[in-house]
Amino acid sequence: MTRTLSMDQPDDRNRLDAMVQGVIGKPLDRLDGPAKVTGSALYAAEYAIDNCAEGVLVTATIAKGEVTAIDEASVLNMPGVIAVISNDRMTARAAQGGAGESPVRKVRQVAYRGQPIALVVAETFEQAREAAKRLQITYREDDDAVIDQHARALPTETSGEPTIQGNLDRAISEAAHAVDVTYTTECHNSAPMEPHASIAQWDGTTLTVHASLQMLKYNVKELADSMGLAPENVRLLSPYVGGGFGSKLGISADVAAASVAAIELGRPVRVVLSRQQVFQSVMRRSETTQRLRLAADSEGRLTGFGHEGRVSNLPGESFAEPVTQASEYLYPGENRTLRIDVARLNLLTAGSVRAPGEAVGMQALEGAMDELAVIIGIDPVELRLRNIPDRHPAKDIPYSSRPLAECLKTGAERFGWDVGPRRPCHTREGEWWIGTGMATATRVHNLNEAEARVTLYPDGTAAVASDMTDIGTGTYTILGQIAAEMLGLDIKDVLVRLGDSSFPPGSGSGGSWGAPSTGSAVFLACEGIRERLAKRLDCTDEELTLKDGFATVRGQSIALPDLLKGDEIEEVGHFKDGAISDSFSSAMYGAFFTEVAVNAYSGEVRVRRFTGAFVCGRVLNEKTAISQCMGGMVWGIGSALTEENIFDKRHGHIVNPDLAEYHIPVSLDVPHLDVVLVDERDPAASPLQAKGVGELGICGAAGAIGNAIHDACGVRLRSFPFTPDKIIAELEAP
């Protein structure tokens, strides 16, 4: 049986709080923990499959043009080499999140340097790698490649419909206080620790691929489309995913290349991207140029709000980094201009990297807000508190919840925020300037259609199954907790199986929607099971108490196996995202507070303290939710201080395509992180009253660090990342 709910209106029943198992929200250890810490969790490339050949991708060394010849003979006589494959069932770009169709496949038409153009297959990895290096490629190179992403004059097109309301120019000129500043951010890479990897097997009818992917229901369609197969003949398996952060939303080049090779050669083929290929051939977060215009009255209340961004992507790609996403709803100002222009470049595909939009949009906005607070001469927390609108400023719809003030106050108190206007260069410790900064956090709440199957077995244990993935987010554990709470079971009696496309299609992991969407599907399935149990006991679901494997009605208890009498109860929950986003503006909120030290001689920045107070609806597992927030804050440190992919302006080559030169934070860069979750129930968010938490911790975090740098040493930088060279150029003599 299938139980369906479309999220068209708030669910005020709050059923989870009526349950008594007491497991929901608890900081349980992850169900997959022992497998992960012992190395027994298997990731995509790690399945031992007989007769598996090894493929290594060859990528383009020009930015734009055509492959005119591939000299297969140059490698086919090398030891172990089996084949050189280059055809239009392979994919030249990674699929965008949720595409559900093949990305561009013309691998011999080169649109960016690093584009996959061929696959060399050999008996061993060493042989394939050697041959891939030696493969002779001939190109016809175009001379009209557009590479310089920082060029002032690039032809652009507008992405979507701009928000234009009132007259921002006049609001700025008439304002008591105004800022008009431009922030920039550079390209980022998701850089998951597990490189993208696939093992494809073909039995003549069905293609089975162990792959590292985030959203299987779309990925099946993407791969089927690439191969010219029916989706029902494609099966994907991703039970463990070594991080994704957006880069595994759509199929990457390894998936189709391994599949083509397996089909053509009639044997299993493994393709693992090198770390360099993860950087050069999958996905980047676009660089951004963001003009922020803020007009305020004498009290600091916003009367005008402008956020205009320029981002980039390859020709033909619909994705444009949505830097204004949070600006649409976060702050007031009746005069508004929000727009995004996208330039077309011959650089790697731009797509979703953790928290697309807010990750880089919020750090720019929060920098500009800090500048406004300085100009007005008020505490930056107070400026935010004065600018919390009652309704969505453009759509004039209510917020489903709006606990930003609670986050600001809770965070400030925990941190020990020094209230008052910022007066830079106030504290010096030896070589170091010390300062503090803060920023608002927010991320839109997204939902997606999702299905999950829950089975209650005759012995009183249960199983949850969905093609949903756990990319480190804690999904196994929270889905188990939802089922355990609803069915009154010990968490140990719930088996959660994920990452198999033969299971009911979940939401996939992306846009922070996994927990509220697939979690709601599990909840619905459990409601169906509860109803059937209630029927056996001649009562309603509301009268039924399930706890510790017993069903209790009117003071009478019965063990589940006795109630089930050998029967198995299976239900599928089908959650639909519905129309509720038309009626409510729903988002997660938070506040960051940080203390940094800036070296007066070298310009080096060290983050010394970092507090985040967040609200994300009902917390499903306190431990994993806090970890998600911490992860986001670490990304904020990287975005603020070190992370940037640098492109060679002549050839479009990524100069730093690896983890030695693209600097993600390491342990010494990260202080003990202090995260507090503010409790909330948001009935408009989902039947769980829960929202997502996987991206919130990054959204604004880098802004807080930039603001703290200003407070420490008086240097206001607007070009992220704030590397020592930029700081030292502005520092006064020490």
Next chain:
Amino acid sequence: MPLTINGHDHDFAGDPRTTLLDFLRRDCNLTGTKKGCDHGQCGACTVLVNGQRINACLTLAIMHDGESITTIEGLGTPDNLDPIQAAFVRHDGYQCGYCTPGQICSAKAMLAEAASNWPSFVSEDLSGAVRLTREEIRERMSGNLCRCGAYSNIVDAIVDVMEREQ
């Protein structure tokens, strides 16, 4: 060529280009040791060679004639976790789990290095006894990248193990 892995005898007779990492993962089916970058940049492949931590991707299998290798599989099993493994679970010192075996092997060796009074970049005194402050731990674990950003919990897990041992 003989070598010992997790106390068991193994024989390497493969392609001399084979890294210790690929030998472990492919030929020995010990996939707990992870390949994150293959260039010694991320630490996901950290294993113990004669008790010392190294990046298995930066060394060839053929260079370890007669040596003793310990991988994550040699530390504990899901039913019998090493105290460090248990602490990682308790403190949520991981998320996706891909860097985790390397973090744990690294932590194991790092504690031994500190016990032997090896100084680090952040040590005030290069010759005295090492006191493992949180900053010392962070510095000594900085060769093991974690993109999920679990560092704060990883340090908590290591501190917990140290305190339980004392």
